[in-house]
Structures are given as C-alpha cells and as structure tokens.
Amino acid sequence: xxxxxxxxxxxxxxxxxxxxxxxxxxxxxxxxxxxxxxxxxxxxxxxxxxxxxxxxxxxxxxxxxxxxx
Amino acid sequence: xxxxxxxxxxxxxxxxxxxxxxxxxxxxxxxxxxxxxxxxxxxxxxxxxxxxxxxxxxxxxxxxxxxxxxxxxxxxxxxxxxxxxxxxxxxxxxxxxxxxxxxxxxxxxxxxxxxxxxxxxxxxxxxxxxxxxxxxxxxxxxxxxxxxxxxxxxxxxxxxxxxxxxxxxxxxxxxxxxxxxxxxxxxxxxxxxxxxxxxxxxxxxxxxxxxxxxxxxxxxxxxxxxxxxxxxxxxxxxxxxxxxxxxxxxxxxxxxxxxxxxxxxxxxxxxxxxxxxxxxxxxxxxxxxxxxxxxxxxxxxxxxxxxxxxxxxxxxxxxxxxxxxxxxxxxxxxxxxxxxxxxxxxxxxxxxxxxxxxxxxxxxxxxxxxxxxxxxxxxxxxxxxxxxxxxxxxxxxxxxxxxxxxxxxxxxxxxxxxxxxxxxxxxxxxxxxxxxxxxxxxxxxxxxxxxxxxxxxxxxxxxxxxxxxxxxxxxxxxxxxxxxxxxxxxxxxxxxxxxxxxxxxxxxxxxxxxxxxxxxxxxxxxxxxxxxxxxxxx
Numbered sequence: 001x002x003x004x005x006x007x008x009x010x011x012x013x014x015x016x017x018x019x020x021x022x023x024x025x026x027x028x029x030x031x032x033x034x035x036x037x038x039x040x041x042x043x044x045x046x047x048x049x050x051x052x053x054x055x056x057x058x059x060x061x062x063x064x065x066x067x068x069x
Numbered sequence: 070x071x072x073x074x075x076x077x078x079x080x081x082x083x084x085x086x087x088x089x090x091x092x093x094x095x096x097x098x099x100x101x102x103x104x105x106x107x108x109x110x111x112x113x114x115x116x117x118x119x120x121x122x123x124x125x126x127x128x129x130x131x132x133x134x135x136x137x138x139x140x141x142x143x144x145x146x147x148x149x150x151x152x153x154x155x156x157x158x159x160x161x162x163x164x165x166x167x168x169x170x171x172x173x174x175x176x177x178x179x180x181x182x183x184x185x186x187x188x189x190x191x192x193x194x195x196x197x198x199x200x201x202x203x204x205x206x207x208x209x210x211x212x213x214x215x216x217x218x219x220x221x222x223x224x225x226x227x228x229x230x231x232x233x234x235x236x237x238x239x240x241x242x243x244x245x246x247x248x249x250x251x252x253x254x255x256x257x258x259x260x261x262x263x264x265x266x267x268x269x270x271x272x273x274x275x276x277x278x279x280x281x282x283x284x285x286x287x288x289x290x291x292x293x294x295x296x297x298x299x300x301x302x303x304x305x306x307x308x309x310x311x312x313x314x315x316x317x318x319x320x321x322x323x324x325x326x327x328x329x330x331x332x333x334x335x336x337x338x339x340x341x342x343x344x345x346x347x348x349x350x351x352x353x354x355x356x357x358x359x360x361x362x363x364x365x366x367x368x369x370x371x372x373x374x375x376x377x378x379x380x381x382x383x384x385x386x387x388x389x390x391x392x393x394x395x396x397x398x399x400x401x402x403x404x405x406x407x408x409x410x411x412x413x414x415x416x417x418x419x420x421x422x423x424x425x426x427x428x429x430x431x432x433x434x435x436x437x438x439x440x441x442x443x444x445x446x447x448x449x450x451x452x453x454x455x456x457x458x459x460x461x462x463x464x465x466x467x468x469x470x471x472x473x474x475x476x477x478x479x480x481x482x483x484x485x486x487x488x489x490x491x492x493x494x495x496x497x498x499x500x501x502x503x504x505x506x507x508x509x510x511x512x513x514x515x516x517x518x519x520x521x522x523x524x525x526x527x528x529x530x531x532x533x534x535x536x537x538x539x540x541x542x543x544x545x546x547x548x549x550x551x552x553x554x555x556x557x558x559x560x561x562x563x564x565x566x567x568x569x570x571x572x573x574x575x576x577x578x579x580x581x582x583x584x585x586x587x588x589x590x591x592x593x594x595x596x597x598x599x600x601x602x603x604x605x606x607x
Contacts, residue, residue, distance in 0.1 A: 034459055037459035038463055040456075040459075042467075045469040
C-alpha cells in the first residue's frame with residue numbers, strides 16, 4: 001500500500017503558495033470556492049491511487065478534530 | 070383509440086375454488102400481476118410448477134411507469150419467451166447525452182463492448198411489457214401448463230402456518246379462501262402483504278418532488294437518453310428526456326420539495342413547463358402525468374417462512390438508474406429455479422435462504438447506487454452543490470471528470486461475490502466470469518451463448534472435454550469451442566487454453582476450473598443447491 005507523502009515535497013513552497021493565491025486574484029468567494037473544488041478534483045484524479053486518496057481525505061479531516069487527551 | 074391499459078385483459082370470472090367447501094390448496098400463489106409477479110408465474114410454470122396469480126385489478130398498469138429495461142432483463146425475458154417481442158416493440162438505445170446549464174457537455178455509450186445478443190437498454194412502456202407477459206401466460210395456459218391469473222381477486226387477510234399460508238380473498242362476488250404451500254408477494258411498493266404481516270420497510274426519504282410526463286409528439290430528437298443539470302427551462306433542478314415506442318416521450322422534471330402537488334399536476338401548469346423545455350411550436354399531447362417522491366429502502370429479510378417478497382414489495386429505489394423493475398425481474402429469476410427444486414424435493418428448503426442473501430445483497434447495491442445518483446442529481450448542501458457543479462464544469466472540458474458525472478448508474482446485474490452458493494475460484498481466470506458473476510453473453514456459431522444454455526444447471530466446457538456427470542440430476546453438458554471466437558475466449562478463458570464452468574439456471578457462475586474434475590464438480594453442484602457434503606443425497 002503506497003503511503004501518502006506528508007513530508008516536504010515541494011521544491012519551492014513559496015512559489016507554489018504564490019501561484020495558488022494568484023489564481024484566486026479578483027475572484028468572488030463563490031468563484032474561488034468553485035475553483036478550489038475543481039483543483040481538488042484535478043489533483044485527486046492525478047493521484048488516482050485509492051488508498052493514497054483515502055489517507056489524504058483523513059489527513060485533511062483530522063486537522064479539524066480536537067487532539068486526543 | 071382505446072389504450073391497452075383501458076382494456077381488461079384478465080377479467081374476473083368465477084372459479085370453482087370459490088364454491089369449494091374447504092379452502093383449495095395450491096403449490097404456489099403469486100400476489101400481483103405486475104412485471105415481477107408475471108415473470109415469477111411464467112418462470113415457475115415453465116418449470117412445471119403449478120401457479121396461481123391473484124391480482125386486485127384486471128388489466129395492465131395505466132401510464133408508462135417503468136420504461137428502461139436492461140440487457141439483463143432482456144436476457145431473462147428471452148428465457149421467459151418474451152425477449153423478441155419486447156426488443157421488436159421497444160426502442161433500442163445505447164447512448165446518453167449530458168447537458169449542464171445551456172451547454173451540451175458530453176455523450177456516453179453504455180455498451181462499448183461488442184458480442185452481446187441484446188442491447189444495453191430498450192425503452193418500452195410498462196403496460197406493453199405487462200401485456201406481453203400476460204399473453205405469454207395465456208399461451209402457456211393454452212399449452213396446458215399449470216398457470217392462471219385471477220383478476221379482481223384481492224387478498225384481505227393472510228394466515229401463516231408451518232407448512233402453508235392461508236389467504237382470504239375478496240372478489241366482486243364475495244370472499245373465498247385459498248391455501249398455498251408458498252406465497253410470493255409481488256404486490257408493489259405499498260405491498261398489502263407486508264402491511265398485513267406487520268413487517269417494517271425502513272429507509273431514507275428524499276425530500277424532492279418529480280413531475281413525470283409522458284407526451285405524444287412527433288419530434289426529431291435522437292434516440293438517446295438526454296439529461297440536464299440546471300437547465301434554463303428548469304432552473305436549479307434536473308430534467309430528463311427519453312424516447313419510447315409510438316412517439317411517446319418520457320419527460321422527468323425535478324420540482325423541489327415545497328410545491329403544491331395537486332396544482333402542479335394540472336395541465337395548465339404542466340403544459341407551460343413542457344413548452345419551455347421543448348419549444349413553443351412543438352405540438353404534443355399528454356398521455357400520462359404524475360408527481361412522485363421516492364425513498365431508498367428495503368425489508369430486513371425477503372423470506373419470511375413460506376412468504377417470499379420480490380420486487381418493489383421488498384425494496385425500493387430512486388428511479389435514477391432504472392433499478393426498480395430491472396432488479397425485480399432479477400429477484401424472480403433468482404427465486405424460481407430454487408423454489409422449483411425445493412418443491413421437487415431436489416434441494417433442501419435452505420436453498421431459499423440463499424435467495425434472501427443474494428437479493429438482499431443486490432438490493433443493497435441498488436440502493437447504494439441510486440442513493441449516490443440522487444445525491445449528485447439533487448445536491449442538498451452548499452458544498453455538495455459546489456462539487457457537483459465543479460465536476461460538470463470539468464467534464465465539459467476534460468475526459469477524466471466524465472465518469473464522476475452521475476445522472477443515474479444504469480442497472481447492471483450484480484455479482485454475488487462471497488455468495489453462499491459459490492465455490493472457491495481458480496487462479497488466473499478472467500475477472501468478469503468469477504463465481505457469482507452473471508454470465509456475459511458471447512457469439513456462438515450463428516447464435517448466442519446464452520441461448521444455447523438449458524433451463525437447469527449447465528456444465529459449460531470450453532476447449533476441454535467433459536463427460537456426462539453421473540448421478541447429478543438436472544445438469545446438462547454443453548461442449549463448445551473458442552476457436553476463432555476471441556470474444557468468448559476473452560470472457561471465459563483469459564490466458565488459459567480451456568475451462569469448465571458450472572452455470573446456474575439463472576445464468577450466474579457457480580464454479581469454474583481449468584479442466585474437468587469429477588469430485589470438484591460434484592462438490593460445487595451440491596454447494597450450489599445448498600446441500601452440504603454428506604448431509605444430503607442429490
């Protein structure tokens with residue numbers, strides 16, 4: 001089972017972040033939300049692997065949960 | 070012109086059973102003469118099992134109701150003797166087209182694979198299918214087969230006993246009583262049988278109304294399933310257009326939850342809606358209008374002693390995917406050979422529990438698929454709406470998103486993986502014919518593989534010899550060659566040079582091997598009729 005990579009993997013994190021912000025420039029909240037949804041779908045298809053995707057869904061969902069005591 | 074659904078096809082007439090001094094005993098009574106009940110009766114009668122169908126009505130259902138019949142249903146109808154007339158009368162289609170807002174975003178093909186006798190789907194008004202089935206019942210009866218339909222016979226009470234069921238039946242000339250060894254309840258989503266027996270039918274209600282209109286019009290739309298998400302003529306909702314025989318078109322418009330249902334059914338409301346969709350100049354007349362809501366639910370168990378539920382009486386799904394009538398026919402296809410064997414003493418009664426296992430499995434698969442379709446078509450939260458529209462926007466441009474678009478996952482028969490009648494699989498054989506699979510068709514000589522199979526179990530030997538099985542009643546051997554038949558080879562052999570399949574009467578694979586092995590065949594056959602080794606002599 002391939003593992004979701006949660007280690008550093010972006011060669012230039014600042015550039016990626018700037019690009020991510022740039023595509024939202026001038027968009028309304030609704031347009032930005034739609035763009036984000038499209039981006040998730042495009043990236044999910046690129047990953048393809050079901051187990052990696054499930055790990056990614058869990059990793060994203062877990063951040064919101066309260067830490068275990 | 071009088072429509073077929075206005076004509077009594079099996080009018081009430083007094084039966085000697087009504088004058089008997091004590092309740093007359095029957096082997097099998099089927100409740101309901103819809104497609105599912107009629108299919109059950111024909112299947113049983115063809116197997117020589119005496120069967121009586123009781124129906125509270127005396128004619129086919131009014132309105133088109135179910136219209137999409139799947140390849141699997143057509144294959145079942147072939148075995149029931151109605152396949153040809155259904156296909157000749159029906160409109161064959163394989164293609165669908167999806168629209169979003171004002172755009173035509175993509176088209177799809179449901180049967181990209183060649184080598185099947187039957188098309189992916191036909192559209193046929195339910196009243197035609199019922200008519201063909203009633204006529205088939207009449208032909209069988211005329212040939213002396215033990216089958217009859219009693220019109221305007223409504224069951225008012227059911228008494229359950231260890232070895233029979235007792236029915237109180239109301240007729241235009243008063244009540245009478247009957248006994249049945251087995252009762253098959255095919256009396257629809259509002260099943261009176263289920264209610265009389267006090268059985269639960271729980272599930273999920275979807276808060277939405279749909280307007281269904283069958284219109285007669287001369288139109289040059291192609292023979293494709295057209296589905297709209299959020300079209301200009303029905304903003305924020307969905308729409309469906311589908312062709313049926315006789316220039317009848319099915320139109321299905323989502324209306325939302327907070328509507329006045331009675332008002333929306335009136336022609337003065339319906340006609341402007343349809344004109345907005347079809348264009349002001351298109352001339353049409355309304356054949357049938359209805360407003361429906363739906364639920365996805367099933368009974369916990371389909372077998373309750375000597376009462377067995379099938380079709381909508383046992384499970385209900387949303388209409389997206391045509392999984393109602395199609396799954397109902399799969400129910401009776403699964404049940405009837407088992408019941409015939411049990412009645413013959415050629416299998417233990419526990420074989421009927423496999424009906425419960427397999428068709429509950431099928432119902433869960435259908436409910437899952439139709440629930441997913443409904444969530445895509447009618448998103449109920451802001452975020453699900455956002456993602457739904459994102460998928461549609463991407464699908465207009467990129468192929469990858471098209472399989473995510475869900476306008477209904479159209480009915481295909483399920484594979485009973487890990488089913489109780491399956492034997493262990495052998496390695497290196499094609500996935501599509503693993504144990505539990507519905508048998509895929511393939512060309513064979515001048516005909517078709519599925520047509521070559523007998524009514525009972527078949528040992529299908531491909532490129533390998535198979536001796537007649539000794540002492541196994543009801544197995545027919547069919548030896549065929551896959552030479553110059555790449556479709557057959559691909560579906561049944563894969564990389565092997567030969568293979569032997571044990572095929573059930575309902576054309577599901579029970580077991581398979583690379584070559585014949587007498588002991589393995591015997592074990593698998595016993596398993597497929599629910600006989601545990603040593604406990605039963607087949």
